[in-house]
Amino acid sequence: MTVPAVTRTGRLRALIESPNLSVLMEAHNGLSARLAAEAGFEGLWASGLSISSALGVRDSNEASWTQVLEVIEFMADATDVPILLDGDTGYGNFNNVRRLVRKLEQRGVAGVCLEDKLFPKTNSYLDSGRQALAAVDEFCGKVRAAKDTQVDPDFVVVARTEAFIAGWGLNEALLRASAYAEAGADAIVVHSKRSDGNEIRDFLEQWNGLLPVVIVPTSFPTEPLGPFVEAGASTVIFANQSMRTVITALQRNLRVLHDSLDLMSVERDIVPVSEVFRLQDVAELQTSEERYLPETTTTRALVLAASQGNFGDLVADRPKALLALRGKPVLTWHTEAFGRQGIRRVGVVRGYRKDAFTSGDLEYFDNDDYATTGELTSLYAARDFLEGDLVIAYGDIVFDDMILQNLLAHGAGVSVMVDGAWTLRHRNDSVRDLVVTEGSYDPLGATACHLVSVGEMVSPDEATGEWIGLMRVSADRTPALVHLLDALAADEPDALRTQDIPWLLRRLIALGESVSVVHTYGHWYDLDDQRDLLEAAERLSH
Numbered sequence: 022m023t024v025p026a027v028t029r030t031g032r033l034r035a036l037i038e039s040p041n042l043s044v045l046m047e048a049h050n051g052l053s054a055r056l057a058a059e060a061g062f063e064g065l066w067a068s069g070l071s072i073s074s075a076l077g078v079r080d081s082n083e084a085s086w087t088q089v090l091e092v093i094e095f096m097a098d099a100t101d102v103p104i105l106l107d108g109d110t111g112y113g114n115f116n117n118v119r120r121l122v123r124k125l126e127q128r129g130v131a132g133v134c135l136e137d138k139l140f141p142k143t144n145s146y147l148d149s150g151r152q153a154l155a156a157v158d159e160f161c162g163k164v165r166a167a168k169d170t171q172v173d174p175d176f177v178v179v180a181r182t183e184a185f186i187a188g189w190g191l192n193e194a195l196l197r198a199s200a201y202a203e204a205g206a207d208a209i210v211v212h213s214k215r216s217d218g219n220e221i222r223d224f225l226e227q228w229n230g231l232l233p234v235v236i237v238p239t240s241f242p243t244e245p246l247g248p249f250v251e252a253g254a255s256t257v258i259f260a261n262q263s264m265r266t267v268i269t270a271l272q273r274n275l276r277v278l279h280d281s282l283d284l285m286s287v288e289r290d291i292v293p294v295s296e297v298f299r300l301q302d303v304a305e306l307q308t309s310e311e312r313y314l315p316e317t318t319t320t321r322a323l324v325l326a327a328s329q330g331n332f333g334d335l336v337a338d339r340p341k342a343l344l345a346l347r348g349k350p351v352l353t354w355h356t357e358a359f360g361r362q363g364i365r366r367v368g369v370v371r372g373y374r375k376d377a378f379t380s381g382d383l384e385y386f387d388n389d390d391y392a393t394t395g396e397l398t399s400l401y402a403a404r405d406f407l408e409g410d411l412v413i414a415y416g417d418i419v420f421d422d423m424i425l426q427n428l429l430a431h432g433a434g435v436s437v438m439v440d441g442a443w444t445l446r447h448r449n450d451s452v453r454d455l456v457v458t459e460g461s462y463d464p465l466g467a468t469a470c471h472l473v474s475v476g477e478m479v480s481p482d483e484a485t486g487e488w489i490g491l492m493r494v495s496a497d498r499t500p501a502l503v504h505l506l507d508a509l510a511a512d513e514p515d516a517l518r519t520q521d522i523p524w525l526l527r528r529l530i531a532l533g534e535s536v537s538v539v540h541t542y543g544h545w546y547d548l549d550d551q552r553d554l555l556e557a558a559e560r561l562s563h
Contacts, residue, residue: 030175033103033131036064036256037177037208037233042246043256045235046263049075050092051099053263055300058100064256065100067093067130069107070144071264082141086112086121094128103131105177110140110155115166122170122178132177134210134235135163137184137197146214146240152187157197161204168205179235181210185220194224199231208233208256218244225252319409319496320429322359325522326352326416327372327391327399331550339377341548342369342416347558351548354419356383359412362425368406369416370399396521401506411499413522415490419557421544424491428539433495435502435529435536437472442542443487454523455484458538472536476523486538488523489545501534 026032036043046062048054049071057065070080072092078084093106106125111118118135125133136142137160139153160180167178180201184194198209209232213220218241228234233255238244246257274287298304330341343350356367368384372391386403388394400413412428420438428438439456440446457479460470475488494502505528509517516524530536546557 026175028173028175029101029103029129029131030173030177033064033105033177034175034207036103037179037235039255042250045105045256045258047071047258047260048096048104049264051095052300053267054096054102054104055099057263058102063102064131065096065102065104066258066260067096067104067106068260068264069109069142071261072107074264074268080142080144082109082112086117090121090124090128093125093130097129105132105134105179106130108133108135109142110138111135111163111167113140114159115162118163118166119170122167122176126172126176131175132179132207133167134179134181135160135167136181136210136212137201152183154183154187154189157200160197161200164201164204164206177207178205179208179210180204180206181212183212185211185213185215185224191220191223191227194220195227198224198228202231206232208235210235210237210258212237214240216241216243218249221249221254222252225249225254228253320362320364320412321366321368321406321409322355322364322412322414323368323370323400323403323406324352324355324414324416325370325396325399326378327370327388328416329373329391330417330548332554333551335551335554336373338374340371340373340416343377344548344554346419346548346554347561351419352378352380352416355414355416356380358420358422358425361422362429364412368403370402372399390518395519397506397509397517397519397525400522400525401510401517404503404506407503407506408499409496411494411496411502413492413494417548418490419546419548419561420489420491420541424489424541424544427541428491428493431493431537431539434498435495435526435534436493436539437475437526437536438489438491439472439486439538439540440489440543440545441486441540443484445543446487454488454490455479455481456486456488456538457483458485460538470538470540472526472530472538474530475526476521486540489541489547490522491545492522492526498534502529505529505532 026035043064044062045064045066046057047068048057048065049068054065072089073080073084076084076088093104096104108121111121122133137155139155143152164178164180182194182197184197194211198211201209211221211224211234218238221236225234230253234253235256235258236249236254237258237260239260277286326340326342328340330336332341332344335344342352346354352369359367368386369378370386370388371378372388375387378385384406386406388399388402390398424438428436439458454475456475457473458470459473526536546553548554548557
């Protein structure tokens with residue numbers, strides 16, 4: 022039994038040396054390579070004509086060999102089907118060929134086909150009268166250089182004679198093919214642009230069978246392949262059909278789109294975007310992301326944004342959370358800040374002009390009694406959202422990233438963000454959420470600072486800071502928060518209806534909950550009126 026080849030080079034060699042018909046299908050980029058492999062072709066022909074066409078240049082070595090190399094590297098990455106590169110004349114002399122072979126092996130390309138023309142080459146099908154051939158000895162030197170350079174013994178070097186293309190006849194084609202075989206080539210490509218294929222048949226009848234013969238039936242597509250195989254051809258190259266198919270489809274559909282300006286005019290004739298993602302193997306990337314990337318935080322954020330706010334005509338058609346701050350709504354400042362910390366699930370409690378909230382990326386909860394209720398009613402409106410690690414934010418504050426980072430980095434439990442530089446803000450608000458704390462704040466967490474009281478009963482004389490309207494509840498304490506809200510709904514509905522978050526924090530403390538304090542020193546903005554909005558816009562511009 023013959024052991025199947027497992028390497029790309031081994032498989033290409035097996036295809037070319039097989040007594041049965043083998044077909045190499047043209048491909049010109051990673052996508053066409055993958056599609057050809059999915060269609061069932063066991064080998065690929067990286068066509069110089071097709072690659073240059075895809076790059077928008079002529080098949081006259083206008084694309085440099087390194088540009089071709091980059092294309093074929095993407096092809097080799099896109100599929101494990103062996104690839105034979107149409108290497109033209111080797112892009113120079115024997116030394117260029119040596120470097121080409123080294124680079125092809127490094128990139129997993131299974132073989133190269135070299136043709137005996139002069140550099141820069143002229144496409145074989147052009148009637149230009151400039152189909153000059155290299156000297157036999159010179160081309161044999163290129164073949165020997167390629168074979169001496171290869172490291173993998175199965176790497177395939179195919180020698181292509183253009184004797185028929187140049188009009189030099191059968192004897193010259195046989196002479197050259199024999200010389201290239203003696204120089205060490207693994208197979209011979211004999212090429213013709215006659216529409217009857219007679220030159221190829223004549224060659225096969227006279228060939229001594231020293232090496233496999235590969236044919237390219239582009240110019241005689243009406244000829245059945247069977248007789249050529251029976252005459253000794255081992256492999257057939259479908260040399261440019263993929264590229265021509267792409268051109269046909271693009272010309273047709275682009276004209277239709279231009280004339281109709283209607284996407285549906287071609288929608289039923291093209292693959293869905295999901296098929297593009299499948300060919301790109303996006304599913305593998307998603308699986309690998311789960312394996313290799315850090316887990317995306319499961320923290321949720323809830324923004325309390327039900328109130329109208331004291332902004333005059335600015336809030337005639339929108340709540341204050343949607344007022345523009347430096348060109349984007351205040352709420353967007355929240356969601357972007359959350360997103361930078363990996364928080365993707367954001368809920369918003371809306372009330373006043375709830376129809377103005379239009380972002381489809383948010384989860385909405387409604388407090389339709391916003392005008393007569395307090396913050397706890399808004400919080401309880403989102404009761405089903407309150408689970409896991411949770412950040413709760415007022416909808417009328419803006420804060421720097423470091424504030425949220427520090428809050429999220431704090432340990433388990435209930436934590437609130439407090440401004441230790443509150444006296445420098447020189448605010449004259451009728452109500453400020455001043456706090457009393459105990460302990461010393463340590464950014465490294467060696468010592469703890471806890472909340473003693475917060476809210477309107479704290480006087481400026483005893484205050485040690487100001488709560489900025491941002492808190493976090495870790496996953497292990499969220500059930501306690503929900504339990505307290507449920508108890509208020511059942512036993513103290515008036516409190517649930519009228520009280521605010523500072524009241525809730527005081528109740529948690531009274532029930533024995535330890536509320537940790539994380540300090541900031543400025544770097545946040547409280548948006549209570551138009552003056553605050555203008556001041557924040559000015560400071561954020563620096």
